[in-house]
Amino acid sequence: MSQAVAQLKAIARARDPEQSEFLQAADEVLESLEAVFARDPKYVNVMERCLEPERVVMFRVPWLDDNGVIQVNRGFRVEFNSAIGPYKGGLRFHPTVNLSILKFLGFEQIFKNSLTTLSMGGGKGGSDFNPKGKSDNEVMRFCQSFMTELARHIGATIDVPAGDINVGGREIGFMFGQYKRLTRSFDCVLTGKDMTFGGSNIRPEATGYGCVYYAQEAIKALKNRSMAGLKCVVSGSGNVAQYTCEKLQQLGAKSLTFSDSNGYVVEPDGFTTEQLAKVMEIKNVKRGRISEYMTSGVQSSKAQYFAGKTPWEVPCDVAFPSATQNEIRKADAEILVRNGCYGVFEGANMPSDSDAIAIYHANGVVFGPAKAANAGGVACSGLEMAQN
Structure with missing residues (x-):
């Protein structure tokens, strides 16, 4: 490790010694920039800022x-960097949300947004509120209260939030309605809106579709293979996972799994379009658990549910971690490699820890980091901002 990287790591740890997620994200970026700092030391000071x-x-x-x-x-809003445009990044509602997680997400968002070449800075926000088990009216009242405070800190040229975990079209709609009520303005202050009030075509699909397109090009260039017939493991069962599965189906690949915090379900021959539609109904309409798929009536005779486990034990060609941060650790990466996986493309933000990434590199696994692989969502959000 160079002196510059060690110095910057020490500065970050001195300021926020307890923020493990943020420090992990910072370490990953700093280590990747070692050659840049050696070539041009002025960027050490830039990175400190x-x-x-x-x-x-x-x-x-x-x-x-x-x-x-x-x-x-x-509630939180981390407005990380506006050097190239208004702060841009999602809102996450989950009981694990804390300042460290939102700082890591906001820090990652700086670089992801810059890769789109659009004028968007980096930010992230959310709350430790858990929408699961809450009625629509309770979620509405929470969203309205959340926006009542957040409204004074955001704006079309200042900060434009979007959705993230547990913040979909319903929550964005509740918050946008409250923002309009408070400000009497129809500014583009939120993206991910419904098409009926300023949303953009294909925004719901953009992150998942974009991740699969990224994987398609990387595998073609580095492994000289097409997606057709590939066995793919997808984690999560929310927006990103659903549309990752849909695009894999369209390209002729087999999407084998969905998961949530309770376990995972596997279809050994791949999910069909009918089965995917049922997963979408369970998660988006009923707001249920993925285990309910096993009693949905569309599951195959080979379908299985594994409680308390993650899908990385399922043999595959390509993995799409699309749930949350640090879901693939060293042991998971070793299992993936041992089972023949040769591509990992991150639909979630920082789903692979540093030990897992080291195993990918050591074994020639094609790795698509989140900052690039899942940038399709925010790129489409940039178009929604321009459209509004």
């Missing part, structure tokens, strides 16, 4: 549940 957010907003979110009891959650 990039490691510190321009602004961090943290606020209380009180909301009324269906029993008439006031609940309180914590």
